[in-house]
Amino acid sequence: MGLKIEGGDGSVEDLARLKVAALAGGVGAAKFLRGLIEIVPQENVSVIGNVGDDLTLYGLHISPDLDIVMYTLAGLVCREKGWGVEGDSFNCLNMLSRYGFDPWFKLGDMDLATHIYRTYLLKSGLTISQATLELCKRLGLKVKLIPATDSYLRTIIISNEGRLAFQEYFVKRRCEPKVLDVVFEGADRAEPAPGVLESLEEADVIVLCPSNPILSIGPILAVKAIRRLLRRSQKPIVAVSPIVAGRALKGPADKIMLELGLKPSALTVAELYRDFLKVFVVDVRDGDLKPEVEELGIEVVLTDTIMSDLTKQTALARETLKAALRSHM
Amino acid sequence: MGLKIEGGDGSVEDLARLKVAALAGGVGAAKFLRGLIEIVPQENVSVIGNVGDDLTLYGLHISPDLDIVMYTLAGLVCREKGWGVEGDSFNCLNMLSRYGFDPWFKLGDMDLATHIYRTYLLKSGLTISQATLELCKRLGLKVKLIPATDSYLRTIIISNEGRLAFQEYFVKRRCEPKVLDVVFEGADRAEPAPGVLESLEEADVIVLCPSNPILSIGPILAVKAIRRLLRRSQKPIVAVSPIVAGRALKGPADKIMLELGLKPSALTVAELYRDFLKVFVVDVRDGDLKPEVEELGIEVVLTDTIMSDLTKQTALARETLKAALRSHM
Numbered sequence: 001m002g003l004k005i006e007g008g009d010g011s012v013e014d015l016a017r018l019k020v021a022a023l024a025g026g027v028g029a030a031k032f033l034r035g036l037i038e039i040v041p042q043e044n045v046s047v048i049g050n051v052g053d054d055l056t057l058y059g060l061h062i063s064p065d066l067d068i069v070m071y072t073l074a075g076l077v078c079r080e081k082g083w084g085v086e087g088d089s090f091n092c093l094n095m096l097s098r099y100g101f102d103p104w105f106k107l108g109d110m111d112l113a114t115h116i117y118r119t120y121l122l123k124s125g126l127t128i129s130q131a132t133l134e135l136c137k138r139l140g141l142k143v144k145l146i147p148a149t150d151s152y153l154r155t156i157i158i159s160n161e162g163r164l165a166f167q168e169y170f171v172k173r174r175c176e177p178k179v180l181d182v183v184f185e186g187a188d189r190a191e192p193a194p195g196v197l198e199s200l201e202e203a204d205v206i207v208l209c210p211s212n213p214i215l216s217i218g219p220i221l222a223v224k225a226i227r228r229l230l231r232r233s234q235k236p237i238v239a240v241s242p243i244v245a246g247r248a249l250k251g252p253a254d255k256i257m258l259e260l261g262l263k264p265s266a267l268t269v270a271e272l273y274r275d276f277l278k279v280f281v282v283d284v285r286d287g288d289l290k291p292e293v294e295e296l297g298i299e300v301v302l303t304d305t306i307m308s309d310l311t312k313q314t315a316l317a318r319e320t321l322k323a324a325l326r327s328h329m
Numbered sequence: 330m331g332l333k334i335e336g337g338d339g340s341v342e343d344l345a346r347l348k349v350a351a352l353a354g355g356v357g358a359a360k361f362l363r364g365l366i367e368i369v370p371q372e373n374v375s376v377i378g379n380v381g382d383d384l385t386l387y388g389l390h391i392s393p394d395l396d397i398v399m400y401t402l403a404g405l406v407c408r409e410k411g412w413g414v415e416g417d418s419f420n421c422l423n424m425l426s427r428y429g430f431d432p433w434f435k436l437g438d439m440d441l442a443t444h445i446y447r448t449y450l451l452k453s454g455l456t457i458s459q460a461t462l463e464l465c466k467r468l469g470l471k472v473k474l475i476p477a478t479d480s481y482l483r484t485i486i487i488s489n490e491g492r493l494a495f496q497e498y499f500v501k502r503r504c505e506p507k508v509l510d511v512v513f514e515g516a517d518r519a520e521p522a523p524g525v526l527e528s529l530e531e532a533d534v535i536v537l538c539p540s541n542p543i544l545s546i547g548p549i550l551a552v553k554a555i556r557r558l559l560r561r562s563q564k565p566i567v568a569v570s571p572i573v574a575g576r577a578l579k580g581p582a583d584k585i586m587l588e589l590g591l592k593p594s595a596l597t598v599a600e601l602y603r604d605f606l607k608v609f610v611v612d613v614r615d616g617d618l619k620p621e622v623e624e625l626g627i628e629v630v631l632t633d634t635i636m637s638d639l640t641k642q643t644a645l646a647r648e649t650l651k652a653a654l655r656s657h658m
Contacts, residue, residue, distance in 0.1 A: 059449040089420050095442030099467045109438040113424030116445075120388040138428045 021203035025216020027082035029209030030072035035313025042142035046199035052155030052219025060115040074139040085110040129193035151190035175252040187222035208239035230276035236324035238279040241266040350532035354545020356411035358538030359401035364642030371471035375528035381484030381548025389444040403468040414439040458522035480519040504581040516551035537568035559605035565653035567608040570595040
């Protein structure tokens with residue numbers, strides 16, 4: 001086994017020496033990661049982020065999921081919403097609507113600085129991964145946040161109202177259209193951004209954060225070289241279920257699963273990851289699913305997965321790491 | 330003579346039928362124009378604006394003088410400062426400085442929407458004159474605000490600290506460097522924007538607003554076809570002095586004149602415009618300059634030029650139009 005900590009008992013001291021690579025979507029992932037960095041030093045954490053949700057608005061490049069992770073780990077995020085900047089104002093957006101724009105995407109004034117700076121860096125010739133590194137550095141983050149790919153990759157919702165870019169579906173249309181299919185435009189040619197495969201190879205534990213498996217983790221796994229590496233990896237690969245008692249804790253994962261003919265449950269998530277997943281952290285409320293998930297060859301750990309505060313975020317991260325380590329002992 | 334109002338006595342009714350074309354800089358011009366539109370319907374007014382001060386900041390195209398005129402005439406301008414939007418916040422700028430930018434240029438959040446939208450329009454292939462028209466239309470302006478040129482034209486200050494872009498000199502360095510020369514980069518090849526020559530030809534009165542003759546009106550007159558048209562024009566061309574009793578009412582005009590070896594006075598302004606100016610509106614405090622200005626072949630009208638409120642702005646605009654009309658009767 002590739003773990004550096006052999007025979008460890010999963011004590012806090014041991015966990016603090018782990019190198020962790022995490023695949024992350026938005027709010028759910030950010031909360032989990034916020035807990036994780038209470039246990040593992042930021043320097044030891046690589047986050048592979050989702051860019052399928054990216055959009056260009058008013059000429060600005062916006063990366064909603066990367067920003068949610070960045071703001072959360074930098075302590076800037078609006079706690080109530082889970083996205084945007086705490087205490088932000090919306091004066092620019094109000095003026096943009098006076099100029100005739102539909103202000104469907106709620107861009108705060110402080111938040112705008114991120115998009116202005118990112119767009120400036122991209123126009124200067126940087127890749128999205130280089131621009132993200134620069135933004136994170138400026139905000140004092142030591143976590144390595146790497147977009148899954150520097151290539152063009154966009155999540156498209158094929159709906160009963162036609163093709164919708166992810167944010168159009170998610171924000172503008174409030175997830176109301178019926179989802180017929182989900183397509184990752186550009187995925188066929190998308191290469192992992194520099195550092196993605198390396199961080200997965202160097203990690204002691206690989207975590208799939210509690211994010212929408214189709215819309216948030218899906219675009220990352222759609223980068224073929226990433227999924228291929230996970231399938232071949234000997235590392236403990238652990239996922240945290242974003243579905244509890246058949247309901248998504250956040251976002252439309254359950255609704256989308258139903259519309260795609262899948263049963264919204266932790267079991268379905270396990271099936272979506274079955275080609276590489278070794279350990280699955282499932283909420284105690286879903287204990288009855290344990291036998292079915294284990295039939296897929298995936299070890300199940302039951303715990304409380306509701307991350308209502310930092311204590312619970314930290315506890316979940318700790319249980320997840322311990323479960324990964326135990327599976328490899 | 331080209332006036333449509335022959336034998337008019339300059340009554341309000343007559344003035345309201347005039348077509349006016351005005352060459353304008355920033356704050357002084359905007360105040361004058363604010364008074365003008367109390368007398369002449371907005372539809373009858375064309376403003377030829379200065380783009381020599383334009384700059385690109387954080388990837389955004391900013392046109393400070395055009396915006397001052399636009400915000401003032403739309404009733405949005407910050408009254409105390411004379412620029413920016415009343416009641417604006419600066420949250421984006423604060424965040425940009427967190428990202429490492431020097432926040433020397435005071436961009437408000439509402440103001441930013443203008444630059445974001447302008448940049449978006451320019452990136453979409455519009456010219457600066459088309460983008461300006463669109464911005465003004467969205468803010469409900471009926472005045473035709475036309476940038477002097479769609480070509481690249483930038484005011485460069487040759488100073489004891491080297492070459493400085495105008496806003497670097499004006500805002501970042503607070504006009505402290507000594508001015509050795511002023512250069513209008515690109516002026517040789519600059520063509521008037523569509524509508525500029527037409528509005529000057531169609532106007533009953535051409536006004537040079539009380540703006541810095543070197544730095545604000547200078548870049549407009551540096552477009553050769555504009556100055557050539559003024560020289561040949563048979564229309565009443567009237568200027569309002571921005572210098573009162575040897576001092577600029579706003580900005581560094583007096584300081585710059587001194588540094589360039591010119592005496593800061595209304596007479597110097599008249600000399601700078603002598604090749605086309607017919608009537609000069611000078612402050613009553615400068616009555617002693619009348620004979621010298623008239624020796625240049627320019628008619629002088631003395632009045633109170635301090636525009637401390639809308640009543641005085643309107644009175645000055647009325648006196649200016651009346652002086653222009655009288656000179657042609």
